[in-house]
Amino acid sequence: MDTDLIRQQTKGCADKIFLNSAGSSLVPQSVTEKMLAYLQMEAIDGGYALAARFENEIKEFYVQAAILLNCAPENIAYTASSTDAYARAITAVDFKAGDVILTTDDDYISNQLSFLSLKERLGISIVRAKNLANGDLDLDFFEKLMIRHRPKLVAITHMPTNSGLVQPVEEVGRICRKYDVLYLLDACQSVGQRIVDVQKIGCDFLTATGRKFVRGPRGTGILYVSDKILDMQLVPLIFDMQGAEWTGDDSYKLAGTAKRFEFWECSPAAKIGLAEALKYINGLGIKNIDQYNNELMQYFRKALEKVDGLELHDQGTLLSNILTFTTKNRPLQDTAQLLKDHQVYFSMSFRDFARIDFNKKNLDGVIRFSPHYFNTIQELEKTIDILNY
Template sequence: MDINTIRQETRGLKDGKIFLNNAGSSLMPDLVTDAMVDYLKLEEFSGGYHVADVNADILEEFYDETAKLVNAGPSNMAFATSATEAYSKALSSIIFKEGDVIITTADDYISNQITFISLQKKIGVKIIRMKNLPDHELDLEDLQRLIREHHPKLIAVTHIPTNSGLIQNVEAVGKMCREHDILYLVDACQSVGQMVVDVEKIGCDFLTATGRKFLRGPRGTGFLFVSDRVLEQDYAPLLLDMRGADCTGYNDYELFRTAKRFEHWEFSYASMLGLKHAVRYANNIGMDMVEKYNRELSRKLRENLKNYGFNVWDWGNRLSSIVTFSGPDGDLENIRKVLKENNVYFSVTYKNSALIDFTKKDINGIVRLSPHYFNTIEEIEKVSEILKASLK
């Protein structure tokens, strides 16, 4: 990786900021923004239908690039306006009935937990959370027991929770799902773009991702992977439109054969084009290179924070490029103040966004820094020194 070139191709880095909020919404490469603006200008003068028709082949490349990113086929990929939309459509394709069981983890993303609770309230599904081992990894023996006891309709795991650096063992869970023929949904919104994600190795039926985080794409974008076995069994969103099926009679339709059945007719083609360029940018660099570099950035940051006396709240054997911490006395506000004064971009997560995890850790919130491949070791050292000085 040529870090200097990558930084030069990112206008957002040219004003002196240190940007460490890539787990929230990252900085887009120049070519992503330029492609979207150029496309909108074409729509301004020619109208959206004409521009989409003329650029049909270019837009279709979105499916090739996202497929390459996660080791899938283009027919398995669908555009989404967010990871949440992708997740909701995947869930809506599963016909739940009262008493069906969803097994998830205690570290699942809070929005997903709320969705499961909504299904519990409206349909009567049961939510069961597998245990964690003393080293904070998933207890796979407990999962095996839960599968035998409850015969779940679905197992759902967030690859990397938004509130900590934990990387959950989605591959081992996928192996169990295949052995027991259980539907498997993976939320990869924090892992896609910062590390290698391979749907074949994971063994999932659905995988959801967003564009705005580590992929460095625009807001209002995401994608959904749908496995061949799910497509062949005619799973489809609860609410279809003509993007997903062909009306074959007054009271009948025929599903289209690809994952595009999970899309709706109307969405922003400029945004889709922007995400395509963001994914291609990541593919051209190589996710193995990105993962290796990010691992070193986050390792150094955690090491510094611990050495300086901060409480680091990332628990687990494998940790990602999300670093969460608080002051020695649990302080967040002074850290926020100091980082803002020094033009460091960050985020803060409070207990209502990670109720189970933060209750277990007995904390009310964390500061989150999420370095990415356009950051430098020098920036990590500078931020570490800024934070160290805040303790005096």
């Protein structure tokens, strides 16, 4: 990859060290230009007429998302966010009182709240698989829980928002197929950062967002729906004329593709922007991005281990582009202010974001860095110098 060219095509790189792609990344200039151009035309032509003219450009979203995830365009639905996609997927499962969701201690806060809502409303049970001492998911125990509880759904997060852990999603997929259990994967932090292949993973649903490592606009999301789910005629609790045809006063026919999980109304400008962001990734090649990110983070973690008073808190055999730490030589808020003073962009995660994980680590909060392929070793070196100040 030509990092210099990528940075030229990313205007936000010029005046800061941006290490917050796990929050909301910097979009390529082509994404901004396409969205602005569309909105300017929409102001003149009106929403309906322009959307009809740009039908092919809007459809490109499905093509590019399918290329990135290794599936067919018919398996892709457009949503307003990863959480929106997650809600549509989880409400398609016909839960009854006593059904079990098998998840982990490292699931995303909004997903855990969804489980708690279903528990309160429908009387389901939540079973959380434990981790090994090194932070990895205990797959042997996970399979034992599968046998013991026969869950209605397995729901895990590929890369938690609050740590660098990478879950063994392909191994989980094999276990789910072995026992014929539905598998929902939250990949909001992994899509665009590393290779995510739904065929190898074997998930039934996968959710992702545009604003993070995909480098797309906010207010956009992706939902992958497997052929198995489509053949089962599963559909979200609420759907509209995008998801079904009204065939009679009291009858309807579901859309044959993942579009049954979409709502008709959306922002075409945002959809075109997300399509362009996906096309940008596919043009660079996700394998190249994966390799660059892996090398970048190996350097960064080793260098940060040498910073006096800094303690890394990421566990697991495999680690992502999310890196969390605290500082012993100064209050964490003072470290955060130091980074802000030097135009280093980052996020902070707090106990309420990941109660189970942070309770085990005895942490109230951490600083989170999340570099991406437009970042350079030189930027990371400068960040280390700042932390050594």
